[in-house]
Amino acid sequence: MFKLAGIIFCGVLLLLAGCSTVPSDNAEAVPREWVATSAAPAPGVDKISRPAKPPGRSVAPPPVRPNLPPPKISQPAPILTWTSLNRWAAENKIAAPRKLAGLPVASYAITSARGTMILEIGSREAIWRGLEMHLGFAPEIIDDQVFVYGLDLQKNLEPLLLGEPPAFGAGRVLVLDPGHGGVNVGTHSLVDGRFEKEFTLDWARRVKFLLATNGWTVFLTRTNDSDVSLSNRVAFAEAHHADLFISLHFNSAAPDKRQNGLETYCLTPTGMPSTLTRGFSDLWTEHFPNNEFDTENLRLAVRLHAALLRGSGEEDRGIRRARFMGVLLGQKRPAILIEGGYLSNPREAEKIESAAFREKLAEALAAALK
């Protein structure tokens, strides 16, 4: 009861805040080196148009569509129809979604043994166990029932509400990727101009040290101030037979000094719009090697994101999807990218500059990988 109240409270906060995560489509905010070299900037093509409302109970056509051959997906075939959430819940033997009272926007909670997800009608933002996450398409109401797009059921609801959480066995290989390095300095701290590359390397070293006695073999894509290309970071993970890949970064919204908080990214599933495009093209039909791990990516992101928020006390800026991050696309293993806070926010930059805070971030990651 208490937990649910907490979740609802978070939901209310989110709604009151107007889901106020500032869209970070300011290209200035992204160091160029962060993105895939293959993703050519195409400003203006990233506007997401929501799929047309499904007419009545009949099934709507998919919001985007392939004249291309279907992607090679070893996972179940993508479901490109709208589905009644009541029917989906019944099929999966969980309770029907229930409407939440007292919220400004119609919201529904669906609960399994794994947790509660809150869906807001007409919004792509959702809450899973109190964490902000993002759907591909906004749920709709038809004849008093919630309808969710099939890809969201497969890629967002099923991985979290159904199935087993990720388990990490002993003797596994983790590749940690300290963002930037060498002449690729990343962003810089508003406090004193120190570079992102320094803080990402320190964070990664701390995680490696903490995991050394924890059954993991940990490799860093760079162990000093060297400039490693994105493709070499992917090749490094491949060469070291990584079971898991985690890229570590810090963020900037300059010249905005207020934005703060922690974000965790995974690759956008094929057929869905991204949460963040930064002005790069966002081709929904593209299928990358890492899309084979859509389910594991999301579960890993949720687990580490929750642990980092708990450990650091930072604001939750959500688990997000993007398909322009060059270090994720080609990964043949679960892979995520974490933005551990904003160096453009004076208060957050001061925290990130403190070794004690970076140790907290490292401890949170290491604990979540136990």
Ligand SMILES: [Zn+2]
């Ligand atoms: Zn970075």
